[in-house]
Amino acid sequence: MNRKLLMMLTAVVLMIVLAGCGANDKNGNNSSEAGTGDENVTLRVLSTNPLVSEESMQLFMDQNPNIKVTYEYVPSSDYSAKFAALAASNAIPDVIWTQAGYYTDQIKQNLLLDLSEELNGQNYEGDAVWSETFVPALLENSRGTVKKALGERDSYDYGVPFTMTTIAVLYDKSVYEQLGLEEPTSWEQFMSNNEALKAAGYTPLSMHNNWIDWYPRLFWDQYCRADLESNPNAFDEGAMTFSSECVQQGLTSFKELWDKGYLPENGITADLETMQQMFVQGKLAQFLIAPDKLEYIMNNAPDNMSLATYALPGIAGIPSRSLGGSSNVFAVSASSEHPEEAVQLLKFLTSKTHFTGIEALKYSNSGLVNLEVEPELAQFLAGFTNAAAGGFSPDILVPTNITTEINTAFKTDLLPRYLMGRIDANELGEQLQAMYEQAK
């Protein structure tokens, strides 16, 4: 009797355990729920861009009641890990945020849907051709990234740029006034301002672990622009290497900023949030920032701060260009089971409806034609507008971000060691070159 009872108990335990092992479909839905005849579609979205939020998804769902969106946000520093884990488990979301190195890797691995046909179709509102709603230079910038990394191909449209990302320097006008400073129009003036700010006890410029490569990339755009414009394949062909003079010059100038104490002491390991807190606490004087990261500062800056922006002057004296451009890309997974709906969401994200319907997007530059900004806001964002007016440095110029591996090594290992004096610019160049050769 006892044995029978024991057997029955065992059977019950096994049934309970095995019930939890029911097969799930690709979207994580239990198989027993699939195919119930419900025509609603569920899309999964992965974004590191805080401008695309739950609020955006709600607006989209309100307008498209047959589409449900499951939204997931990851900080940009964790994107690589998150995406790799999703890809390894064949669970790439339908719509994903991506960027230069990741973007081209993902195209190479056939993970993204070709959007050429859709871009020639109607936009979200149905009143224009979708591709024609973008600022032309922005779309070209995005296509150029693909071309640069992957060479000639049938299509360069595997994602669409979301916002025209520009970087400019955010500062507190009252501090400038107090110290008798003016917005710099030349590099010399910029450096002199930094010296004055440092002498007044401020950390003159921002830097943090995830954007540690911004300064060298901006400097390379100045020093290497002519060489790389005359021969865009100079690195491929070996005509230029990471030991070339202009590349080394960019690194040396960056080290100079560090050695002079213009960058935060904790900049190598600090994160974006730390810089934001330093700025609102009045410890950091100037913040090299993209508009999508402004919201925290705008919401937390004390009342006595009078914020303004200016475009960073060029270090070599030639017209400065901004980083960014199409650095925020949204794409559709090639394995999406609902590509039509996913493209519909992409159209929404890059639509007037979205940019005018969400409050958080007011600081961003939509990158769309015929979308005007309030005059007062336009004045505050003048730095970003001026930076964009100078054009954009290609996402991949000196190819430190051509693959995820090189990008990671450059930002987390080589550049920090260089700043700390553990390796010199030559060694850094040689190590990058070795990795680049291997990746080729």
Add this chain to the structure above:
Amino acid sequence: MQSTAKKFWIDIKQSIPAYLLILPTIAVFVIFLYTPFINAIRISMYKYNGIGELTDYVGLDNYLIVLKDPKFYEAFFNTFKLIGADAILSISIGFFLAYVLYRGIPLKRFFSTSLFIPYLISMVVIGSIWRIIYDPTIGPINQLLQLIGLGEWAQPWLSQYETSLPAIILTWIWHTIPFNMLIIYANVMTMPSDFIEAAEMDGATSWQKLRYIIVPYLLPTLLVLLLLTVTTDLRAFDMVWVMTQGGPGGASEVITSYVYRKAFSSQNFGVATAASIIMMLIMLSITLTSQFLNRKKA
């Protein structure tokens, strides 16, 4: 012969319910431990970026890449610096605190509870708090140093090559002391009181009681704590990642953050898996050696 076989089948039949009862546990082990482990060995022999099928077989090349990588050795030595400091300082301080509590002090219960609190806080929370404490601009350590006129000692603790690992080790030890203290205290309290009473009757001093009675009594406990320290510290990751992500420039890289970076930042899963298997072999050899030594001693 026939009766032996019959007995065997009867034994098997009688054991079926027991086997059925342990089946779920075995299933969990097979699904979540053994299968991934075998799969990890397979991945370690491929060049693999984590996406798609395993196609690019490279044999033991990934192991060679790891063993030739100076960064692996840097991470390895950093891990052992952490273990060494933790084993010496944390167990010693834990022992000292446990001894003080054992001897009895006013508000003993309050102290024994409050000293244990750091161990109850999650590593991620500790890392986040201490990152702020160490911050060169807004952190209280530097502000305090400036307040007491030692401003020149203020440092960017987590952003300097020389100070980032010691800063993490200090935080780590702060977290582990309470555990060591509690285990030692619990054990010393189980010591028969007649040991000490007999020593007192023989006129033993406090130092003699500590040296010749308490320490020998606690020796097996201290060895277990040492083993636990080694195996726990080899897996140190969360606090390191939150505080410095192994930086600056690998200065505070430990084996686990090295593996994580290779896998998820560089998307080099083959090399990362090879490194993690090497790490597992190290842990296994430490555990087996300690067991061997314990048995030999017994």
